[in-house]
């Protein structure tokens with residue numbers, strides 16, 4: 333009799349623990365109508381994590397190494413081992429190396445691929461891993477829209493055609509994240525020529541609350557024309573502190589200063605998070 337009541341106690345304790353875990357997960361999963369965008373602190377490179385109001389998650393690029401895993405563990409719950417959408421914007425190592433580690437640790441639902449072909453061993457490894465992931469694969473091309481649910485979506489602005497043999501930065505996948513009246517311009521390493529081409533195509537529709545300064549603040553991106561049309565409230569440099577390229581370039585710093593745009597910098601600020609309620613974007 334005494335033994336059965338002891339077992340009953342253990343079963344009740346286990347049931348209570350499971351109920352607590354489900355309760356914790358349910359609270360954690362409710363986004364309360366908020367979109368969260370984090371520019372991860374992965375050193376010299378890009379990696380952007382999006383947590384949509386629906387709970388759908390997107391990872392744009394994975395930085396230069398496995399440091400992306402530690403960064404993801406800070407923005408995702410420990411029990412979450414899947415990411416809905418992955419976007420390798422182009423084959424350069426500072427954008428895709430970390431994605432090899434991400435594919436090894438997370439289940440990916442959809443991969444929006446750049447059409448440009450790489451030539452490095454890293455790119456070939458990523459291609460092999462992507463082909464074995466079992467994810468839906470879509471080529472990132474202008475007009476493609478990824479619905480993130482509850483009014484949030486990602487639209488591909490560039491390239492406007494498949495560019496398998498183009499220079500990698502020129503062909504990188506430029507996206508604009510939209511939620512209600514707020515938006516984020518995520519312009520990978522696109523050079524000024526592409527930025528100015530987008531101004532001709534989209535004009536005032538480029539306006540966004542946050543601009544990821546193209547190509548880590550290189551002088552080859554952030555043309556005054558493009559920055560003027562995007563007209564962001566904040567600009568972000570995604571870069572490593574001791575990068576050998578001198579990013580951000582003084583020319584880019586001067587352009588953003590001329591437009592009175594406050595800048596944030598993953599080197600100085602670490603991971604940078606913005607939260608949108610669909611009306612305003614605030615830094616967290």
Ligand SMILES: [Zn+2]
Nearest residue numbers: 377424426521
């Ligand atoms: Zn880059």
